[in-house]
Amino acid sequence: MTDPATALADITARIARTAQIAGRKADEVTLVAISKTHPAERIAPLIAAGQRVFGENRVQEAAEKWPALRDTNPDIALHLVGQLQSNKADEAVRLFDCIHALDRPSLVSALGKAMDKAGRQVPCFVQVNIGAEEQKGGCAIADLPALLDEVRTAQIPVIGLMCVPPLGIEPAPFFALLDKLATDNGLAGRSMGMSDDFETAIMLGATHVRVGSALFGARG
Template sequence: MDQPDLTPLQNVRARIARAAAIAGRKADAIELIAISKTHSADRILPLIEEGQRVFGENRVQEAQAKWPALIAAHSDVKLHLVGQLQSNKAEEAVRLFDCIHSLDRPSLMVALAKAMDKAGRRVPCFLQVNIGDEEQKGGCAIAEVPALLASARAMALPVIGLMCVPPAGIEPAPFFALLAKIAADNGLSQLSMGMSDDFETAMMLGATHVRVGSALFGRRA
């Protein structure tokens, strides 16, 4: 439960600390990604000033419009791409983002590998898994994970873990547990899973990165 005397960021950090304690984990081992999509720079700046240093955006074009100035003023801020990425935006994504959570198909792997070679930097990636087998969502099929990981490693793409977005309106714990099992079976230790309403559950099941938007910025209209 949120405490009214705390800021939204303090409340989220307190929730992370409580969940970590229950799970027998260290709170500072959980990367809090503040999802700033659709929010303007003047909404983001107070969180930066309060100490938040990792943010997430859904679209390359939106991030290009607002983040260069913010990063120029706060060089220790890290930016993660958490939305779907078109292959023709790979070069821009590699230049701007410090981590990409939506690697999900061979054509994007090829584009990112070329972009990273050109830029001279290797950007860590999560392989996004369509954990609920939903037609409208991005992510690879569960059965494709081993082959895609093998391809990524052959291209020297730094895949550090798996990411998922469970189906809406359904208890997320089984989907988080399944992603954790798939990651363990494939030798991966990082898990990007859990959002404002369910990140405590995700932490109990091994999340290392939680993507929190509305609990920090308020519900979008």
């Protein structure tokens, strides 16, 4: 079984090395440690080793697992990286510090209302269906400008774009496309790259990489 603290040191070094090759600074890339399905005892070594940004896929799982961990580590930032149902918007706004998968008008409406109700502005990435895959969430590329207009009208802080490239295909062209879309729409953030391809994503402009299995091993 992978030792999370040892794996963290390796991943951090690889991020720094890749950023240097790309002519970037290591601190331009945020490592989001994807802790979905892993229990608190697997997460604690990463916290002890200094990791402070974590990602979860499901609101309910995060609500059950993270309050106790954050009581003793209040500086932790928790990111929602999975699909969000509109009826979970209120709870997501209360629990998370960043949302990576804003992808449709109904969710824009739900999150806007939830943020107003909570008096809390949660930064969001708009997810783009970069490979035009029917089974995946994400906004169609052609619909992106209109959705961004709705997000901004709702006064939701949008900080970038997010994507998950098609499985089994070279990801670089998809990362390059997301980078171009972010630039064209005046957005600084690019949430792209996971355990198998985060170095490629960093070379192509990723500001947030979502690494799970390379840190924790197989899902619990």
